[in-house]
Amino acid sequence: MAAPEHRSPPRSPVAVTRPVTARVPAKVNVQLAVGGLRPDGFHDLANVFLAVGLHDEVTATPADTLRITVEGADAGQVPLDHTNLAARAAVALAERHGTAPAVHLHIAKDIPVAGGMAGGSADAAGALLACDALWGTKATREELLDICADLGSDIPFSLVGGAALGRGRGELLTPLETGGTFHWVFAVADGGLSTPAVYRECDRLREASGAGAGVADVPDPEPSPALLDALRTGDATALAAAVSNDLQPAALSLRPALAATLRAGADAGALASLVSGSGPTCAFLAKDTEAAQAVAGALAASGTCRTVRITSGPAPGARLVDA
DSSP, X not given: OOOOSOBOOOOOOOSOSSOEEEEEEEEEEEEEEEEEEOXXXXXXXXXXXXXXXXEEEEEEEEOSBOEEXXXXXXXGGSOOSTTSHHHHHHHHHHHHTTOOOOEEEEEEEOXXXXXXXXXXXXXXXXXXXXXXXXXTOOOOHHHHHHHHHHHOTTHHHHHHBSEXXXXXXXXXXXXXXXXXXXXXXXXXXXXXXXXXXXXXXXXXXXXXXXXXXXXXXXXXXXXXXXXXXXXXXXXXXXHHHHOEETTHHHHHHHOTTHHHHHHHHHHTTOSEEEEOTTSSSEEEEESSHHHHHHHHHHHHHHTSSSEEEEEEEOOBOSEXXXX
């Protein structure tokens, strides 16, 4: 448990005194088209998100100070100080409403840490929703989304869930229609990959190819019409033919062993195999539940990953649940 980051001046009583819990999904990027490096250091994206049924739960409890505790898979890798996105979300909401971020946030982790599945972003969205209910701030959906966008590119989608196209840095969302359930297997690697490092490697590889990495060198990112249609119709085979991730070459460059994981899933019959976001988790689209179980079994036996998870999507976004 980390030392408190914020001390509480006198404040109004909280809206409720019992713990409030928010449940938030992981995501997979079924398309991640990355534009050139902008002068501000970011990249324009066409980022097609799909929320899946792996979840973190964030419980907000009244406290004298802001503190973070974590349990679950890879809990030891989660920061417990002010750098934690959930802590930053609580501070941002409190500052907007002129109150102190006096709350104990307990995070029950089930989403892989630093795995390209937006676990930290999910925790931030969950903290916002739980603190809003605990403190009675009655923030509008638009206000919560605005705070999410200020905190990080993936956080707005963690709040919204379902399926969506992310523009800009990924924070400008357009909901997408989905026509069915898509079955996924996730192979979790040992250790994580830094998202900024993967983007830097993407730029380096583009420069090394001679094509250039700037906005004048890289085509504007656009969503695939075939992919959007496959989501809308629920056609897993068509979706598999259209998935793509412009960060995958960079993730493989930094972590070459992921290639063996991708091959193992493909050899086991996955319809599509790709690195999830910035990695190192690998995602495998399966035809149905039985096919997903077969792919998961083969991956577990392959020795190319630390653990394997089976789930499906789309899943709803952040929502309050009984503690």
